[in-house]
Amino acid sequence: MAQNDIERPEGTAEDWTIPQDWAAYTPQEHALWDKLFARQAQMLPDRAVAEFMNGLDVLRMTRPGIPDFDELSERLMKLTGWQVVAVPGLVPDRLFFDHLANRRFVAGRFLRTPDQIDYLSEPDIFHDVFGHVPLLANPAFADYMQAYGQGGLRADSLGAIDRLARLYWYTVEFGMIRQDDNLKLYGAGIVSSHGESIYALDDPSPNRLGFDLKRLMRTRYRIDDYQQSYFVIDRFEDLLRQTVETDFAPLYAELDGLPDLDTDTILPTDRVYTRGTQAYAKTKKEEEPQ
Template sequence: MNEPEDPASPAVDRSGFLADVAARSTHGLRGDYSRMRADYTVEQRYELYTPAHQDVWRRLYARQHELLPGRACEAFASALARLDFADAIPRFDSVNQRLHAATRWRLVPVPGLLPDDVFFGHLAKRQFPVTVWIREPEEFDYIVEPDIFHDFFGHVPMLFDPQIADYLQAYGLGGLKAQRLGGLKYLARLYWYTIEFGLVAEAGGVRAYGAGILSSPGEIRHAVDAPEVHRERFDLIRVMQTKYLIDDFQKVYFVVDSFGQLFDETAPDFSLLYRALERLPELEP
């Protein structure tokens, strides 16, 4: 997937990205981009979280935590228990001490959605971008783009797994290369069907490790329990051929035998694979 790249900080001028997203979006960008640095990071201004925000966090956490037994993978459940952030929105600095000690990753606060090159650049440097804003009480069941609950609850526990941690860095390096080779579409599908909506086979059955599943009350029941869902064994080419749904539950999920399998099968150079995929049909989700 990857080759050595220079994961340097992106250029300062990002006005084109902001204007493009605003033009294509029906809701505009949720985050405050006025205080961001050149690499899109901001301060986590903890004092801005109101009691209402903290209450939303506690209720979201309690609802999702109740759904995890028998559905979340062992690595996620174990890390979540050790983190123990049920009572308040996490402070990134505190989490970073434990995360860096475990897998040499750190969280970087960002205002919201990022350009592809910025996102890949952070991953390549073992930095995971986490949105700082949290949904309002009236958005409890639906948000238009990922907030801190999705990013933190869904993604951060898996960063404590060494194989997922290495996979994500390799993905970031591969993303920087894919931009040159026209492979972003295929790499986006890989991320979607693994880090966002991936399943893994464990001794007790199929379990979720993807953040889009683990942070959603409806998707976690649908992905693991629903009898009509297609749960296919992970096949790299099939994954990268398959389009995905952004406004509904997924119809198909891909199951890895282990996180080691995921890392090993995506380790080779993708240059020839991108060219081969251009000749293959796209598959409906």
């Protein structure tokens, strides 16, 4: 939830946080949350990584109604030292990284409307909390998120935020993992989306490629539709290790001399789990007005 060149909204603190005001949610909003939650919770046990499902349980997110950030943060703090803080919407990049670096996950407090149940352009509380927060109960992933925030602060000083954003997109938002010899979902953008939870694993269209840090950071991504490529990690510990051990400054310099890769590209050096047909993307392109 980061963006540059936006002014701090009136009524927010210096760090752009606001009270969640949990008591203001209506019965209709709680009912919509429950509907969204039930739909995903029913389909994800065989699709999502075990750590995600465990996070739903240990954080007691299976209880009815929109979670109270204070209660959620109290449980998270005991497990991994994280807390969830409300913000009015998108926040500036550097502030976003600073929150992550200090183990604060920023979440929008608004909920989509019933007519947006399958898609909305800006992340809401269901995406942010249902999608992201369960994995913050996992120590390795919690450490990775903090390391990413610290890396973001360095990237900001090096003018390399766009490169690092691709790492967030293809891991935190749309990452996949090998678990028990099967591909599983862990990215928040997938697990909070009914349609993409099916598409990412079952559809023959997308590429599913082995994680490679340099290759991933050269790869463009889709912000308006399902992804054309997904990157697969083996363990959260590997993701954390690469993030902590990599000297990103020379990597950014090296990447500046290399061309970007299209979202559907497969390189000869890629570890390919699925060579996608790209049928979905081709069909959508054909449907676009000429």
